[in-house]
Amino acid sequence: MTTTAPTTVPAGTGRGPALLAVDGLTVRFRLRDAVVHAVSDLSLDLHPGELLAVVGESGCGKSVLAHALLGLLPRNATVTGRARLHPAAGEPVDLIAVGERHLARQVRGRAIGLVPQSPATALTPVRTGRRLLEETLRAHGHPRRAAADAAERVAADVGLHPVDLDRYPHELSGGMAQRLATALALAPDPPLLLADEPTTGLDRPLVDHTLDLLRRRCDTGAAVLLITHDLAAARRVADTVAVMYASRIVEHRPTPDLFDHPGHPYTAGLLDALPDRAFTPVPGHPPMLTDLPAGCAFTPRCPRTTDACHTTPRLAADGGGRLACHHPLTPGAPA
Amino acid sequence: MTTTVDDPTGPPDSAAVTPTGLAAHQITVHFGRQRVLDRVDLHIAPGETVGLRGPSGSGKSTLARVLALLHAPDSGRVALDGRPVGGVRYRVPAAVRTRVAILFQSPRAASDPRLSLADLIAAPLRATGTPTAETTARTAELADLVGLTSDLLTRRPHAVSDGQLQRACLARALAHRPDHLLCDEATAMLDASTQAHVAAVVTDYQRRHSAGVLLITHDPALLARWATRVVDLPGAAVDPPARPPTR
Amino acid sequence: MTDLAPAPARTRPSRRPSALLRGGRPGVVLAAGVLAVAVVACLLAPLLWPLDQSAVDLVRTRLAPSPEHLAGTDDLGRDVALRSLYGLRVSLLVGAVAALVATVIGGLVGAVAGTVGGRVDRALMRVVDTIAALPHLLLGIFIVAMLRPSLGAVIASIALTHWLSTARIVRSELLSLRSRPFIDAAISGGASRARVLTRHLLPHVLPRLALATTLMVPHAVWHETALSFLGLGLPPHLASIGNMINDGQRSLLTGAWWASIVPGLALVTVTLALAALTGRWRDRLDPRVRAELQL
Structure with a gap:
């Protein structure tokens, strides 16, 4: 069920106040002898009813983004920038500046629901689904x-039978556990849902089911x-897709545009x-987040590199989306 | 292409028809009371890529473990080039063991966290007593084959990405130049680029060694692109538990 | 968090106990300091202190703490501070040796149960459960009673009652490791049973085993103290914390508190320091904490 993607452009254009406005979010991890640049100067707006997919290779920093928004980063992380949440009812709150107490009492679960990565380990094993939900x-x-x-x-x-609600998590199949975890995230009716790799390890029908649940949630205003x-998951349900590479968003545009005319x-x-396109890998490796090259981090792997690429390209508005590249592909031109 | 019947109720003696390759005959596996595999036949001929498809819990991974000689079926047998393989796990003769390799879904779970990537790749060679000089040379060759640079080889699993680690696991699986490679959802956790890279390395290897590949995946696009034929495992009657039952 | 940035290899926190002091937590440093001072004092006591710990002086009995006798004297006129050091020395030695012996027994039983499995495992664990069901001080007393009172008897009593938890730890570690895919991967690569055990299983178990051993030392020291206090432990002429507390009881009534309190405090301080250090080490071994530290 692909709903028509709204024609509105991702960041900051019209449609009233964004539910979530992330501005210049930067996350660094201090190690004994290095600094991990996990998220760099990330900005995005998320409106009610919008499903934004953040895609990228493993280790590009996308998961850190979700944890930063929930204040769930380890102690050696430093976070700068702003992430303002504007719930329909209530005061706007900066998720970065506000303290742990406020996050725990007002934000996690209430304002922001988290659909976890592995439901089998995220569920308390000693309670039935019904008790978990009721609690x-x-x-x-x-x-x-x-x-x-x-x-x-x-x-x-979420498609859980009442009979299955009386089972303990270990008695549930992977798919049912995923549905239960999703139900738990949805139960308080949060205006914003974070889904961190919610489909890893599920088979196709379950992937589609989980994605459709998220989509339906959006259609009712979350x-x-x-x-x-x-990428197939993003294509199925997302309104807009943001591509992350080496801690930065490099491109963000409405889903059909991105898949048809990548910039x-x-x-x-x-x-x-x-696999349904050329099935050829991007040559080379992504850079280590502890050792990012100066300028555009994609330079070593990019066929279009010039001297200009040694300065970091700004993520700027580009034909209905946002793009950070000195030498973008023009729609229709060969890559 | 072979003419094997991959029907669970097919003839038990299909080994007679197809002497070469890796075959499972009438494999039945139970976990506790639950029957995970019920008289399943599967044959992988040299050079072909058999796609294996089936709902969650239909026993795809179990079948792969049976074929990899890591799990003893309750009944049925595995045959290599028409000869039944006696024993599983530690009891498999070295000559047979080195001919079948398996690549798991999670490279992190499949890597000893204490070993560097170089040691990880070299482990099968050392286990079978390959001389040190040859091991070193072969490790470098394998790393090169999967596109791992030498600075990555000194790192331990936690210091590389899933994609890089899966490449190391692929190099390890190819260490003995197996003529059967079983990929159990081996690219499900990887991004598109790494998946395409792993697929390219495997297909290339397959062509040069006319190796048979078992491709377990949920991704119809991947099956369509890669598999030379597709086998369906019928789903289990009951919805299986989320975690495998512990022994 | 599976998507976290790959960290450079050398930032992996060391599992060695020596690495605990780096990163300096005040509590850990304090504990290490106390332990170091105690151990050095115990070892060098004969050199540092010109007095003879066993010298009986029936004139100067039950003297209150003074510059000459920092912790006073006991009912036989022996210097309590000095004797406490000697007592600690014996107690720590007995504790360490007993813990080592218990680890060897427990490690072997656990390793056999965890690797052979099946009927052998069930039989061994039944034995462990049976012994664990007995109160272990009682069992310890029974063991000393069967042997002649000596250092060896006390060590045997402690070791034979303390190996059970080690056996369980080793067994469960091995069982959970055995089902991990990396063991399957090693077997698939052609590794023999012995190779899997020595290259892939034991290296993961050994740090846990070393930790279990150190965690056991305070237990063993207390067990020794209890036996000696009951008069079943070390021969009375040997200064041990248990003997001293037992002897000190008699002086308590006359108001000479120091004869039993000082050795008691010495024991409490040293075991607390030991427990604090091993506790921190255990945290380091915890995979969840480790993942966080690795970031």
């Missing part, structure tokens, strides 16, 4: 009586940030690697 609902203000009904309703939403390495040579290379 979550009660923690978010449902009275006891209402929680029981609401639990069944949320479960039905915003979803989907982090994935799976960044890296995006083009990634698309060419798909």
Whole structure:
């Protein structure tokens, strides 16, 4: 079920205030003898009803983004920049500046739901699905009586049979566990959902089911940030796709545009690697995040490199999207 | 292309028809009370890529482990070039062991965290008593084959990305120049570029050694692109547990 | 977090105990300092202190702490501070040796159970469970009672009652490692059972085993103390913390608290320091903490 992607452009153009406005987000990890540049100067806006997919190779920093927004980074991380969350009801809050107490009480679970990567390990093994759901609902203000009904309703939403609700997590199949984890994230009805590789290890039908759940959530007004390495998944459900490479967003545009007319040579290379396209890899390796080259990090692997590429290209508006490249591919031109 | 019948209820003696390659005959496996595989036949001929498809829990990975001689089936047997293989795990004769290799889904789980990438690749060579000089040369050759640069080889698994680690695991799997490679969702966790790279290395190797490849994947595009034929495993009757049952 | 940035290889936190001091947590440094001072003092006591710890002086009994006798004297006029050092020395030695012996026994039993598996595993674990069901001080007393009171008897008593947890740790580590795909990968590469055991299983178990041994030392010291206190441990002329506390009881009634409190405090301080250090080491071995430290 691919809904028509809105024609509105990703960052900062119209459509009222963004639900999530990330501005200049930078995350560094200090190591004993190196600094990991996990996220660099990342900006993006996410509006209600929008599903934004962040795609990229493993180790490009995309997962760190999700953890930074939830304040779940380890102690040796330094985060700068802003990430303002504007819930429809309530005061806007800067997720980076606000303290752990506020995040724990007001944000995680309530304002931002997290669909975890491996549901089998994310679920408490000693509670049945029903108890997990009811506890979550009660923690978010449902009275006891209402929680029981609401639990069944949320479960039905994600396609869980009431009988399966009375099983313990280890008695559930991978797919059912994923549905339960999703139900738990959806139960408090958060306006923003973060899904961090929610489909790893699931088979196609389950992948599609999980993705469709997220899509349906968007269609009822929530915003979803989907982090994935799976381009097919992004293509199926995302309104806009942001491509991350070596800690930076290099391209961000509406899904059909990105898949049909990539502007960044890296995006083009990634698309060419798909089995239903050229099936040829991008040559070379991504750089280590501890040792990023000066200028455009894709330079060593890029066929279009010139001297200009030694300065970092700015992520600038480009034909309905955003692009950070000195020598973009023009639509229709060969890569 | 072979004419093997890959029907679970097919004739038990199909080895007679296809003498070369790796074959599973009437494999049945139970985990506890649950029957994961029920009299399954599968044959991989030299040079072909057999795509294996089936819903979650239909026993694809178990079948791969049986074929890799890592799991003893409750009944049925595995045959290499028509000769049944006696024993599993440690009891497989070295001459047979080195002819079948397996590549797992998670390179991280499949790598000893204590070993450097170079030691990881060299492990099968050392295990079979290859002389040191030859091991060193072969390791370099394998690393080159999968596109790992020498600065990566001194790192340990936690210091490289999933993609780089899977390349090392592929190099390790090819160390003995096996003539059968079983890829169990080997690219499911990888980005498109690394997946294409792994596929390119495997196809190239396959062509040069006329090796048979088993390709387990959920991705229809990958099957369409890579597999020379596709076998369906019927789904299990019951929805299986999320985690494999512990013994 | 699977998507975290690859870190350079050399930043991997060392699993060696020596690495604990780097990164300087005040508590850890303090514990290490206390332990170092205690060990050095125990070893060098005969050189540093001109007094004879066993010299009986029936004139100067139960003297309160003074510059001459820092912790006073006991009911036989022996210097309590000095005797505490000698006591600690014996206790630590007994504790360390007993812990080592227990580790060897437990390690072997656990390794056999964990690698052979099946019926052997079930039989060995049944034995472990049976022994564990007995109160271990009682069992310890029974063992000393069967032997002549001596250093060896005390060590045997401790070792034979403390190997159970080590056996369980080693067995469960081996069982969980055995089902990891990297073991399958090694077998698939042609590794023999012996090779898998020595190259892939034991190297993962040894740090845990070393940790279990050090965690056991304080237990062993306390066990020795308890036996000696009950008069079943070391011969009374040997200064051991347990003997001293036991002897000191008699002086307590006359107000000479130092004869039992000082050795007691020495024991508590040293075992706390030891526990603090090993606790930190255990944290380092915890995979979750390690993942965080690796970032």
